[in-house]
Amino acid sequence: ETGVTQSPTHLIKTRGQQVTLRCSSQSGHNTVSWYQQALGQGPQFIFQYYREEENGRGNFPPRFSGLQFPNYSSELNVNALELDDSALYLCASSGGQGVGETQYFGPGTRLLVL
Amino acid sequence: DQQVKQNSPSLSVQEGRISILNCDYTNSMFDYFLWYKKYPAEGPTFLISISSIKDKNEDGRFTVFLNKSAKHLSLHIVPSQPGDSAVYFCAASPNFGNEKLTFGTGTRLTIIP
Numbered sequence: 001e002t003g004v005t006q007s008p009t010h011l012i013k014t015r016g017q018q019v020t021l022r023c024s025s026q027s028g029h030n031t032v033s034w035y036q037q038a039l040g041q042g043p044q045f046i047f048q049y050y051r052e053e054e055n056g057r058g059n060f061p062p063r064f065s066g067l068q069f070p071n072y073s074s075e076l077n078v079n080a081l082e083l084d085d086s087a088l089y090l091c092a093s094s095g096g097q098g099v100g101e102t103q104y105f106g107p108g109t110r111l112l113v114l
Numbered sequence: 115d116q117q118v119k120q121n122s123p124s125l126s127v128q129e130g131r132i133s134i135l136n137c138d139y140t141n142s143m144f145d146y147f148l149w150y151k152k153y154p155a156e157g158p159t160f161l162i163s164i165s166s167i168k169d170k171n172e173d174g175r176f177t178v179f180l181n182k183s184a185k186h187l188s189l190h191i192v193p194s195q196p197g198d199s200a201v202y203f204c205a206a207s208p209n210f211g212n213e214k215l216t217f218g219t220g221t222r223l224t225i226i227p
Binding site: 048 | 150156157158159163205213214217219
């Protein structure tokens with residue numbers, strides 16, 4: 001069984017640019033959640049996708065957007081990057097048979113905005 | 115507004131002794147609580163959870179206690195082992211199966227051999 005994978009592992013962008021982060025969910029999972037973890041903080045919920053539809057959103061501006069594909073993999077897009085967007089972006093999948101509430105996290109993508 | 119708080123950024127415990135990590139929450143709507151463990155360069159890993167209808171849940175060396183009236187939960191690890199050295203996050207959800215978690219800021223646990 002393949003775990004949650006994310007790409008790229010690291011990324012450097014400049015202010016104003018756009019970025020796309022990718023996540024492959026664990027086999028059998030139909031729900032993907034994205035979190036932002038700033039330095040010294042806990043992960044903060046960005047949004048969740050369930051069967052290709054957005055299913056809840058945290059306190060993030062519209063320049064944070066996402067997609068979920070028919071194979072349940074997902075993308076996080078951030079437009080007009082700001083310095084404060086520098087963080088670790090975590091993807092978590094859930095919803096397979098028998099796993100219930102447990103979310104399985106990927107290793108994250110570390111984004112640095114200069 | 116920090117709805118889930120872990121007031122101790124770090125904790126050091128001797129190997130073999132008990133580690134106690136604490137977490138407080140402010141939102142009365144939270145009904146389900148989880149602990150995650152995170153090693154460097156890895157994503158958080160689920161450790162143990164508890165529903166608000168219980169006050170204790172045990173899994174091997176790990177026990178979570180919930181005091182709903184005080185809006186406080188704690189994770190006990192006994193005996194502590196060097197492999198337990200990691201950052202521990204407390205998380206909360208409005209209900210079982212709701213995966214939109216609110217996390218605390220984490221406590222770095224160091225087990226001293």
